[in-house]
Amino acid sequence: MLLMLIRRLLLGLVTVCLVSLIIFAGVEILPGDACTQFLGEYQADDELLAQCQKDLDLNRPAFDRFSEWAGGAVTGELGLAVDGKTKISTIVGDRLQNSLLLALCAMSIGVPLALLLGVITGLWRDRMPDLIASTLAIFAMTIPEFVSATLLILVFSIWLGWLPGIVLTSASAPAAEFFPEILLPVIVLSMVMCAHIMRMVRSSVIEVMASDYVQMATLKGVPYWPMVFRHALPNALLPAINVVALTIAWLLGGVVVIEVVFNYPGLGRLMIDSISDRDLPVVQSIALIVASIYVCVNLAADLLTMLANPKLRTMYTRK
Amino acid sequence: MAVITHDSTASGSRAIGVFKDLVSRPSGAIGLFLVIFHIVLALVSPFIAPFDYKLQNSALMLSQPDAVHWLGADHLGRDVFSRTLMGGREALLVTGVATPLAVIWGGFVGILFGLVGGRLDEVLMRVVDAFLSLPWILKMLVLIVTFGTGVEVLIPTLAFFYGIPVIRIARAATHDVIARDFVWAAKARGHGRISIIWRELLPNVLDTLMVEGAMRWSWMLLAFSSLSFLGFGVSPPTPDWGLMISDARGFMSFAPWGVIGPVIALSSLIIGINLTADALAKALGIDRAQKAPM
Numbered sequence: 001m002l003l004m005l006i007r008r009l010l011l012g013l014v015t016v017c018l019v020s021l022i023i024f025a026g027v028e029i030l031p032g033d034a035c036t037q038f039l040g041e042y043q044a045d046d047e048l049l050a051q052c053q054k055d056l057d058l059n060r061p062a063f064d065r066f067s068e069w070a071g072g073a074v075t076g077e078l079g080l081a082v083d084g085k086t087k088i089s090t091i092v093g094d095r096l097q098n099s100l101l102l103a104l105c106a107m108s109i110g111v112p113l114a115l116l117l118g119v120i121t122g123l124w125r126d127r128m129p130d131l132i133a134s135t136l137a138i139f140a141m142t143i144p145e146f147v148s149a150t151l152l153i154l155v156f157s158i159w160l161g162w163l164p165g166i167v168l169t170s171a172s173a174p175a176a177e178f179f180p181e182i183l184l185p186v187i188v189l190s191m192v193m194c195a196h197i198m199r200m201v202r203s204s205v206i207e208v209m210a211s212d213y214v215q216m217a218t219l220k221g222v223p224y225w226p227m228v229f230r231h232a233l234p235n236a237l238l239p240a241i242n243v244v245a246l247t248i249a250w251l252l253g254g255v256v257v258i259e260v261v262f263n264y265p266g267l268g269r270l271m272i273d274s275i276s277d278r279d280l281p282v283v284q285s286i287a288l289i290v291a292s293i294y295v296c297v298n299l300a301a302d303l304l305t306m307l308a309n310p311k312l313r314t315m316y317t318r319k
Numbered sequence: 320m321a322v323i324t325h326d327s328t329a330s331g332s333r334a335i336g337v338f339k340d341l342v343s344r345p346s347g348a349i350g351l352f353l354v355i356f357h358i359v360l361a362l363v364s365p366f367i368a369p370f371d372y373k374l375q376n377s378a379l380m381l382s383q384p385d386a387v388h389w390l391g392a393d394h395l396g397r398d399v400f401s402r403t404l405m406g407g408r409e410a411l412l413v414t415g416v417a418t419p420l421a422v423i424w425g426g427f428v429g430i431l432f433g434l435v436g437g438r439l440d441e442v443l444m445r446v447v448d449a450f451l452s453l454p455w456i457l458k459m460l461v462l463i464v465t466f467g468t469g470v471e472v473l474i475p476t477l478a479f480f481y482g483i484p485v486i487r488i489a490r491a492a493t494h495d496v497i498a499r500d501f502v503w504a505a506k507a508r509g510h511g512r513i514s515i516i517w518r519e520l521l522p523n524v525l526d527t528l529m530v531e532g533a534m535r536w537s538w539m540l541l542a543f544s545s546l547s548f549l550g551f552g553v554s555p556p557t558p559d560w561g562l563m564i565s566d567a568r569g570f571m572s573f574a575p576w577g578v579i580g581p582v583i584a585l586s587s588l589i590i591g592i593n594l595t596a597d598a599l600a601k602a603l604g605i606d607r608a609q610k611a612p613m
Contacts, residue, residue, distance in 0.1 A: 018449035
């Protein structure tokens, strides 16, 4: 198991390195660079362009710059934004914090609800609670986030006037100030993630309940509920770890649309703002951070699954 | 053994059987109806739309629904009903072309590397992992901002990025098939790689790829309308649901009819595709664990 662990860690590391290469190469290949963006209409002036490229170190070989950038990233030093003044780590840090807050709130509602609903729908398969929850889940999963967000704003913020429909707090404000503005985006996010996790848990519960050892336990006369709680659920909930991990990665990097709809100052909005502004250093940093989160979270999920899996656990203790 | 024969009559009758199974399921029937309805609508909407989609009439600005303008008018005084009818054309065109492209290239690469295996396969999988760990919107926006938002950029961009997860699926499906006897038999008979891919692997991986394609289609549609919503997709004045919702959002407090039409249209199409994909998976006997979109 230790070997497997090391192998997984190394693979994760390789993936992150590849990501950084892809990001860097992508930015290099695309036409235009930080200087053409910075100079705007003055970029036709060769002298200015050369001076700027010299100032920003863009005339050095790509490999040198890559190793410097990657080296800096390891120590958390991400360099300067394209305006040449702001430190990227400050901008990104604030936004990452806000994204974490949003993700944490959404998960604290979404995950328990999803597990509960998944188990209920799995145990009462094809009966009323299952049909209702599964149908709702299909809606929550398929309807685009901007559509459900827009509808929720229309109903709860405009018609009923219960909740603020847009976030006006500034990006660097402390977490507490985001309430209650954060509530609607949290509801949308937890709805979507709840649907995904619920579907996964449901099919896993159904699979486990049909398995040989559950049949065996039933035949041996184990009462239904103790059997469900002691034998079925611990195994049925294992696959949920991986889906939850994917959801965390998605919450921290992929909720651009919701952040835009609610004007929430998270990592996603910073991402599309800096892409629109062609602020490539910031784009590179965000991409690297988000990809690293994705790899780490998935790695953690794999490790947790390994630890929780009786087969692998006993293999380890026996050795 | 679920081996598909190459006899055309047999595969034809299987397709009919699968189709019958698909339609006999309520979700399949409803889903297929919605999808076909939207495709037909996209084809005929320019001829049946009551008003010109780009005709601006300042007298009608944000006017309420009435007998003439069924869904009212938008902030530029354009008829919302006509625009809603035509709002899926661009989306269906782009995703309709990009989805098959994505499945074909992803499927081919996946099958090939699944068959070849070894070091090369390992390296490819790491690259696939690396691509998948980046948020879709970042990858796409970088290309779109650089090269523009035309159909000629959107189709290859979507096809490229949505083909990458297909590689994984096709590779896994190939690994399942490759261990079976008939592939060994073909190898023993001395068939080349291309022949094995074409005649032994493809027919058996095709079911998985078809279901995968249907799911990719709905995700691609989701991505496309999100891009439009963010202002990186269809350019005005072309009617598009994502763009219409984005435009009408600002006036939602006093003119909510601007969002209702496109919201219902877009949701019904995506739900239709999903229901069809689910029913298709069941009809083909593929146990598809629900996955989160990339």
